[in-house]
Amino acid sequence: MLQDLRAFFAARGVLEVETPLLSAAATTDPALASLSTHWSGSQQPSAQRLYLHTSPELPMKRLLAAGSGPIYQVCKVFRDGERGRRHHPEFSLLEWYRPGWELNALIDEVAELLRLLLDQPGLGLDVIGYQALFQTHLGIDPLAADLATLQASAKAAGRNGCTGLSSCEDLELDRDGWLDLLMSQCLEPRLGRAGLTVVRDYPPSQAALARLRPGSPSVAERFELYLDGMELANGFDELTDAAEQRARFNANLSARRAAGQPEPPLDEAFLAALAAGMPASAGVALGLDRLLMCALGADRIDAVLAFPVERA
Amino acid sequence: MASYKTNEFKGGLKIMLDGDPYTIVENEFVKPGKGQAFSRVKVRNLKTGRVVERTFKSGDSVEAADVHETDLQFLYYDGELWHFMDPSSFEQLTADEAVLGEASKWIKEQDLCSVTLYNGQPISIEAPSFVVLEIAETDPGLKGDTSGGGGKPATLETGAVVNVPLFVQTGELIKVDTRTGSYVSRAKDE
Numbered sequence: 001m002l003q004d005l006r007a008f009f010a011a012r013g014v015l016e017v018e019t020p021l022l023s024a025a026a027t028t029d030p031a032l033a034s035l036s037t038h039w040s041g042s043q044q045p046s047a048q049r050l051y052l053h054t055s056p057e058l059p060m061k062r063l064l065a066a067g068s069g070p071i072y073q074v075c076k077v078f079r080d081g082e083r084g085r086r087h088h089p090e091f092s093l094l095e096w097y098r099p100g101w102e103l104n105a106l107i108d109e110v111a112e113l114l115r116l117l118l119d120q121p122g123l124g125l126d127v128i129g130y131q132a133l134f135q136t137h138l139g140i141d142p143l144a145a146d147l148a149t150l151q152a153s154a155k156a157a158g159r160n161g162c163t164g165l166s167s168c169e170d171l172e173l174d175r176d177g178w179l180d181l182l183m184s185q186c187l188e189p190r191l192g193r194a195g196l197t198v199v200r201d202y203p204p205s206q207a208a209l210a211r212l213r214p215g216s217p218s219v220a221e222r223f224e225l226y227l228d229g230m231e232l233a234n235g236f237d238e239l240t241d242a243a244e245q246r247a248r249f250n251a252n253l254s255a256r257r258a259a260g261q262p263e264p265p266l267d268e269a270f271l272a273a274l275a276a277g278m279p280a281s282a283g284v285a286l287g288l289d290r291l292l293m294c295a296l297g298a299d300r301i302d303a304v305l306a307f308p309v310e311r312a
Numbered sequence: 313m314a315s316y317k318t319n320e321f322k323g324g325l326k327i328m329l330d331g332d333p334y335t336i337v338e339n340e341f342v343k344p345g346k347g348q349a350f351s352r353v354k355v356r357n358l359k360t361g362r363v364v365e366r367t368f369k370s371g372d373s374v375e376a377a378d379v380h381e382t383d384l385q386f387l388y389y390d391g392e393l394w395h396f397m398d399p400s401s402f403e404q405l406t407a408d409e410a411v412l413g414e415a416s417k418w419i420k421e422q423d424l425c426s427v428t429l430y431n432g433q434p435i436s437i438e439a440p441s442f443v444v445l446e447i448a449e450t451d452p453g454l455k456g457d458t459s460g461g462g463g464k465p466a467t468l469e470t471g472a473v474v475n476v477p478l479f480v481q482t483g484e485l486i487k488v489d490t491r492t493g494s495y496v497s498r499a500k501d502e
Contacts, residue, residue, distance in 0.1 A: 031347050081319065081349070081370070084341025163365045164342075164352045171369055173348065180347035185367065188344075208346050224345070234345050 001117055001292065002074065005094065008113055014070040014096060019059035021075065026051035026264035028252035029208065033080035034264060035089070051264060052078035055285055056095055057209065058270040061238065064097055064281055065273035072096035074288070086230060088301050089309055092288040099279040103221055103237045106282035107198050110225055110233055113286075114196060118295050124195030130202050130219070137187055142179055143203055143217045150178035154186075162186045176205050191226035198225050209245070210236035225286075227294050235284030242274035314376035318351040318368050326358070326379035329366065333358045333377035333430045343370070358428055359435050361413075377430065384427045384434075386419045394419075396427065396434070407434040415439040417472040418490045439490040444499040445469050447482050463495075 009016065026034040032054045040047035053059075056073050063071055077093045098106055111125040134142040140153045151169070158165035164185035173181060191197040200223035204212055207220035221237030239245055246266075253263050292304040302308045316327060321339040328334070334355040343349035349370035356363045358379060368374070384396035384405065393406040394416065405427075409416060411434050418439035419425060426438040450466035466476040466486075474488055476495045485499040 029346065031343075031349070082341065082343060084343075087341050087343060164367050166364065167366050171367065173369060177348045177369070180344050181350065181367070183347075184342050184344050184350065185352070206346060231345055 001288070001295070004117055005074070005113070008116055009072050009096070012070075012109075014072050014098075015068065017060065017063060017068065017071045017073050018075070019053075019056045019063070019073065021053055021078075022050040023053055023059070023267070024048065024050060024265060025058075025267035025270075027054045028249045028256065028264065028266065029054075030252055030255045030259060030261060033082075033261070035078045035080045054079050055093060057283070057285070058267045060095060060097060060283075061278055061281075062270055062273040064099060065276055065278040070096070070098050083309070085300050086290060086293075088289065088305060091301070093285050094288055095283065095285040097238070097281050097283040099281045101282040103200070103223060103235065103282050106235055106284055107200075107223060107225075110235070110284055110286065111196055111198075114225075114227070114232075114291070117291060125198065126195060127198045127200060127223075130199050133187060133199055134182070137190065138182065142182075143219070147175055147178065150175060150182065154178060154182055157182065157186045176203070179203065179206070188226065188231065189229040192228050192230065192232075196225060196227055198223050200224075207239075207248075208236065209239050209248075211239045211241075213237075223284075230290055230294070231287075232290050232294070233284050233286040235282065238278070238281045238283050240274060240278045240280055242271055245274055246271055315373040316376055317373045318370050321351050321353060321368075326377040327355070328375040328377045329355065332360075333379050333435065335379070337363060341370075342367075358430060361436070378432075379428060379430045379435075381426060381428050383424050384437075386421060386423045386425055388421060394437075396425070396437075399424070405429075405434055407437060411435060412437050414490075417470060417493075418443050418445075418488070420445065420470055441489065441491055442487055442496065443490055444485050444487050445472070447476070447480065447484050447486060450476065450480065450482050452481065 034051040034054055036049050036051045038047040039050050055077050056075055060071060060073060074094050076090050078090050080089065082089055115121050115123045131141060131143055134140055138153050138157065140149055154165050154168050158168055162185055168181065201219040202222045204218050204220050207222060210220040210222035212218050213221050223235050224231055225233040249266050256263050289301050289304050293301060298304055316325060321336055323336055323338060325336045326333060334357055336353050337356050338354040340352045342352050351368045351370060353366050354363055355366055385399050387395040387397050393408055394412055395404060395406050397404050415425060415437045423440055427434050428436045445468040447466045448469050451464055463475045463477050465473050466480065467473050474493060474495050476486060480486060480498060487496040487499045489496050
């Protein structure tokens with residue numbers, strides 16, 4: 001799989017890069033928890049905390065700002081607290097960036113790559129808006145619906161056979177929490193059943209590092225790709241505005257503070273690179289372990305790992 | 313009161329839900345890449361055996377159920393209650409028909425049963441997987457039939473009825489799989 005993948009990018013003139021796994025800064029995303037370690041030694045008399053990256057996104061964007069052109073990376077990433085049938089605290093990620101590309105072109109390229117890696121030249125691609133997805137299957141507008149509507153929709157879905165939602169009325173969630181619940185329990189299992197499904201144009205509150213597309217309503221230029229009811233990739237039309245980026249980081253930190261989560265240092269080098277100027281780019285991260293699961297028809301991530309963490 | 317966080321969830325963990333003790337059958341970690349994580353669990357009600365699904369937000373906690381499993385020896389049935397004894401402490405406990413369930417059909421004096429205790433009281437009892445019981449009554453089989461297809465009902469000493477091969481006769485001891493309620497073999501006197 002890695003050979004085919006490298007040949008694919010070599011043929012398209014995308015440069016393979018490596019960025020550090022360890023960083024003094026860490027993601028501020030409240031939905032992600034970083035593992036950390038300590039660096040000590042002759043050059044570093046007092047141990048310094050270093051975080052294992054949850055994705056190579058920020059240093060890769062520094063390379064883009066430095067004029068690297070299109071780049072890709074295959075690396076291990078680390079996420080604390082994630083373990084399950086489809087989750088493992090360390091996993092392999094393929095991440096790549098296309099300066100000057102629109103999101104649609106990148107979506108097509110992801111589909112091309114997957115057809116190659118899965119050896120399914122005829123694999124179809126279906127693109128649906130986040131809003132349309134909720135409207136079609138649940139009859140609600142995810143961009144406009146209030147908390148009570150989302151809660152009622154989850155209850156109704158539970159009554160209609162969505163077993164994961166059969167007793168969700170006690171959950172205390174915010175708007176995005178309810179949307180995530182509906183998406184993961186009710187909608188995701190239906191996606192990618194007849195080819196690839198791409199869901200795009202997320203609510204602005206779930207923009208992460210994506211640019212917002214002005215409009216009424218405004219949406220985030222973000223997509224996720226699904227196959228066999230499983231999320232494989234997440235892509236953005238990348239936010240390049242340093243001030244907006246800093247504001248989002250600070251909002252993340254506030255959310256972390258409110259939730260009692262650690263508040264890691266901001267990646268100032270990345271913010272400086274954005275301020276110096278990063279070309280407009282489309283970027284995507286794709287989980288290679290899950291892709292291997294799809295290729296092999298495995299239903300547990302452990303089936304594609306040599307030694308799962310419990311035996312590592 | 314003891315409680316468990318969602319990251320402690322695993323199969324076999326005993327928790328309280330809506331005032332009843334449950335055991336976790338299956339726990340699935342669900343998390344959108346950029347969103348809220350959940351634990352979706354299948355839980356079995358230890359009183360009724362019913363399996364339901366529940367979804368928890370990661371980080372939520374649930375009260376622990378004071379439940380443990382132990383082996384108790386069946387002493388006797390007094391016509392209403394089944395009496396058991398803990399073979400190590402000699403402590404005696406009783407259970408009614410609702411708690412016994414299927415097990416009442418299979419156990420006889422001195423059998424060691426797997427018992428689930430909730431707040432110190434039995435809430436479910438499992439018969440040993442295999443029991444040897446005497447056939448109290450069955451129709452005589454046809455002479456010369458050694459194995460062959462078909463079978464006939466036989467009433468056992470405990471009152472349970474199982475299907476046995478035609479050659480098995482009243483008064484014989486047979487081995488029964490209590491999980492399926494099926495005849496396994498004839499048993500020698502043991």
